[in-house]
Amino acid sequence: MVQTILVPTDFSNNALVATKYAVGLAKELGSEIHVIHAYQPFTSAFQSPLANETDEKRAKLGAEKTMSVFLESVGKAMGVQITHSIVKQSVVSAIKEYIRDNAGTLLVMGTHGASGTRKDVLGSNTYDVTKTLSAPMLIVPEHTTNNSIRNVVFFTDYQQNDTQTLTELGKVTGKTDVKCTLVHILKQHDTPTQDDFQKLENWKTNLGQQASFENISTELVQGKENVETVNKVLQKLNADLVLLTLVGGRGFFEKLLHKSLARTIILNSETPVFLSSREVE
Numbered sequence: 069m070v071q072t073i074l075v076p077t078d079f080s081n082n083a084l085v086a087t088k089y090a091v092g093l094a095k096e097l098g099s100e101i102h103v104i105h106a107y108q109p110f111t112s113a114f115q116s117p118l119a120n121e122t123d124e125k126r127a128k129l130g131a132e133k134t135m136s137v138f139l140e141s142v143g144k145a146m147g148v149q150i151t152h153s154i155v156k157q158s159v160v161s162a163i164k165e166y167i168r169d170n171a172g173t174l175l176v177m178g179t180h181g182a183s184g185t186r187k188d189v190l191g192s193n194t195y196d197v198t199k200t201l202s203a204p205m206l207i208v209p210e211h212t213t214n215n216s217i218r219n220v221v222f223f224t225d226y227q228q229n230d231t232q233t234l235t236e237l238g239k240v241t242g243k244t245d246v247k248c249t250l251v252h253i254l255k256q257h258d259t260p261t262q263d264d265f266q267k268l269e270n271w272k273t274n275l276g277q278q279a280s281f282e283n284i285s286t287e288l289v290q291g292k293e294n295v296e297t298v299n300k301v302l303q304k305l306n307a308d309l310v311l312l313t314l315v316g317g318r319g320f321f322e323k324l325l326h327k328s329l330a331r332t333i334i335l336n337s338e339t340p341v342f343l344s345s346r347e348v349e
Contacts, residue, residue: 070099070204070240071172076159077105079138082178082210087138089208089340090176091145092215097242099174103139103152106162107131128154160197167203174240175205179334194334204236206309207334207341214308217241220248220342221302222311226271233313233344234279240342249305250275251287253297260288295333302339310339 073090077083087103094101107127131154139152155162167173177194194207220237224230234248252268254260268286276284287305291297302310312333334341 070097070174072170073097073099073101073174073176074163074166074170075101075103075176076163077103077135077138078159079105079134080178082208084138084141085210085212086176086178086208087142089206089212089215091142091148091150093174093176093206093217094145094148097240100149100151101145102166102170103135103150104162104166105131105135105152105154106157106159107154108156108158124156128156163197164202173203175203177205177207179207179209179336204240205343206240207337207343209338209340211338212340217246217309219305219307220246220309220311221251221305221307221339222248223251223253223298223301224271224313225252226267227313229313229344230271231275231278233311233342234275234281236344237311237342238279238281245283247283247285248281248311249285249287249307251289251301251305253289253291253293253301255290255293258290260290264288295336298333299338302337307339309342310337311342313344 073094075087075090090101135152250272268288272284272286289301
């Protein structure tokens with residue numbers, strides 16, 4: 069079970085949305101929340117050490133003031149303990165260090181940050197963290213309004229690590245009423261055969277047994293392996309969470325990662341995305 073939900077913030081609107089999402093989730097899980105801001109002050113070899121030190125102090129003071137305003141914007145979280153910290157290091161390093169020192173952590177991040185583009189600091193770091201993930205991670209789009217986890221869509225290409233992904237979802241939610249739809253995408257021009265349907269059913273049974281997850285259904289989809297197909301599936305199934313497995317074999321989402329499509333899904337999805345921790349490179 070999740071003990072702490074870690075929410076990195078750059079004080080952007082998406083970070084605020086992610087924090088509010090985390091608060092709702094923490095209430096359901098009985099978890100604490102830790103909000104962390106990482107900053108790297110400007111220093112220059114062309115100015116004196118005293119000037120650099122002054123700039124660093126100014127950056128830290130500004131971060132502390134902004135953090136106070138940010139937490140006020142989050143609002144009262146009755147029944148949820150929220151702590152925070154401000155650290156002088158990169159966002160990725162700060163996250164890795166916190167997770168290393170705190171077992172049972174779920175990482176919740178926004179898809180993008182203060183500049184409002186997918187190429188800004190938080191957006192790039194969100195994806196960078198997924199590549200070296202050591203804890204379960206939930207990525208929250210900016211316009212998310214629902215923090216309920218009831219209908220989950222899990223895209224699969226029959227990877228061994230699928231079991232780990234579903235197992236970690238069960239640990240995070242701790243619920244028995246979560247419905248998971250296992251989706252496999254066939255190439256657009258491939259006609260589904262009885263063997264295709266049976267393979268997916270067998271995989272459902274295998275995952276359910278190994279991950280101790282009971283409420284699983286299946287959906288075989290024909291289409292291109294792209295964002296449009298994924299979003300159509302999510303809309304059809306009324307998904308409030310999508311599961312991705314990014315490693316293991318040469319499976320579907322590993323191929324998407326290679327084509328940068330996984331990055332597109334992670335940073336452009338209208339549905340929160342759950343990633344399990346990585347076992348191997």
